[in-house]
Amino acid sequence: MALSVGLIGARNHVVAAWSPSAKLYAAAGLPVNLRGLEIVSLRSVVDLDDGRKVLTVEGELANITGRELNIPELRLSVWGQKKEFYSWTAAAPRPALRAGERIAFRTRLASPPDDAADVLVQFVKAVESMPRTEKMRLSWLSPLT
Secondary structure: HHHHHHHHHOOHHHHOOOOOHHHHHHHHOOOOOOOOEEEEEEEEEEEEEEEEEEEEEEEEEEEOOOOOOOOOEEEEEEEEEEEEEEEEEOOOOOOEOOOOOOOEEEEEEOOOOOOOOOOEEHHHHHHOOOHHHHHHEEEEEEEEE
């Protein structure tokens, strides 16, 4: 029993030491976020602007820790038919978030692909430095509306 409680309480340390354990925690309903940042209230919509389609992606960046964190750039990618059509990066509105703080972000893409169905949003450093299984844990998907 004490070992189970220890493994639950120290799950961030366990995942930092052995990343495949993140899947086990997530399956048990105990996700682990080592970065301490989340993307919340994500929304994407395609509108017309002067007769041209424009994709707008907006949401909030949230610091879920008790300390100030730097915010990496965001990587956004447009997906459809199980493949990536296009990607771009967007800077966060500010370089850092205080403990528990949230900040809204918004970015636009002119003329998104016609077959686009979803937008995937990730933190750039997660994409560059992490194995694929870890990247997907730090990804947020928004269906186009």
